[in-house]
Amino acid sequence: MDLSIVIPLLNEEESLQELYDWISKVMESNHFSYEIVFIDDGSTDRSWDLIESLGLKDPRVKGIKFPRNYGKSQALNAGFKQVNGDVVITMDADLQDSPEEIPELFKLIKEENFDLISGWKKVRHDSKIKKNLPSKLFNAAARKTSGLSLHDFNCGLKAYKNEVVKSIDVYGEMHRYIPVLAKNAGFSNIDEKVVAHQARKYGKTKFGMNRFVNGFLDLLTINFLSRFGKRPMHLFGLLGTLMFAIGFFASLYIGITKLIKLYHHEPTILVTDNPWFYIALTAMMIGSQLFLAGFLGELITRSKNQEKRYSVSKQINF
Structure with missing residues (x-):
């Protein structure tokens, strides 16, 4: 035809x-x-x-x-x-x-x-x-x-x-x-x-x-x-790893700085009183969630059958 x-x-x-x-x-x-x-x-x-x-x-x-x-x-x-x-x-x-x-x-x-x-x-x-x-x-x-x-x-x-x-x-x-x-x-x-x-x-x-x-x-x-579309982990995993790394190294820096000040008997505040601690913690949480989103996306891509998006009620000449 x-x-x-x-x-x-x-x-x-x-x-x-x-x-x-x-x-x-x-x-x-x-x-x-x-x-x-x-x-x-x-x-x-x-x-x-x-x-x-x-x-x-x-x-x-x-x-x-x-x-x-x-x-x-x-x-x-x-x-x-x-x-x-x-x-x-x-x-x-x-x-x-x-x-x-x-x-x-x-x-x-x-x-x-x-x-x-x-x-x-x-x-x-x-x-x-x-x-x-x-x-x-x-x-x-x-x-x-x-x-x-x-x-x-x-x-x-x-x-x-x-x-x-x-x-x-x-x-x-x-x-x-x-x-x-x-x-x-x-x-x-x-x-x-x-x-x-x-x-x-x-x-x-x-x-x-x-x-x-x-x-x-x-x-x-x-x-x-x-x-x-085929590899969602390439996006979400990368973003999640970067966010987690930023939060982790920021919190590590806060902790090391506090220990140095304590060692030199300098005045310091509680880690939990430092607003940057919560920023670093939030970055780590977001990074973990993004990584998990990429992982779940990979599982869905590999295992989920395509959903039916419409139904046909009548046909002629097929």
Whole structure:
């Protein structure tokens, strides 16, 4: 199979039929063998009914339904597990991503051997305050921490080799940083392509300020996990050892100083009356806790099975 098109959605009943017709037209005109995987992330409208109707008419339409809203990352992760195409395309269901971009994205992956191509919505039709400004901040921070010189990490329109989506684990709000996850998984041939951005035709954006905060927190998580996710002791053990050593040598210095003064019959105070004694003791306690955190992190990393982050209530055509 040439293509798998993965489309996560939440309450997009007005756009689904039009999106399906548009994709089908592009696929047929380019003679692609393909599948369309819709992931209904807990919609409360008729989105799933429409997906079922499309699936009954066209076996290439496949659907996954979540019993409640788990988030776009979980929806993408569920779709990635099911895809069969050599090239995987992700796009949003709100008609702001153009299916006309798919043939060129397919060519870049299949013929030019890129691992991942990220769309760049160079000209946007979103509110500058609600979407454009946060996106610029996200992208600047992601470029700085990841080393990837992409302009639009959060663009929903992306193309991947099949082995890329099978190798990454998308969770939290990590869909924003899939190129970073791919790079951390060893896929370095990553680039971008300018794509058309359509004005929203139906409904309203799902973007909120909570995603602004969560996105930055997930960026910090990716940065931490890429460096210390496999060996947490390398971070916590080092910090713990340094803190404990500072506290230990500080308390040793306090004790030796007191003994010297006693030996020379100089006036002195009790060790417990010296505020530096408590600072040194606190440093030793923090160091011990950090070391223990690293040790526990190592045990969890080696023994804990991955928790189930979502459940599927219905599927069609799988």
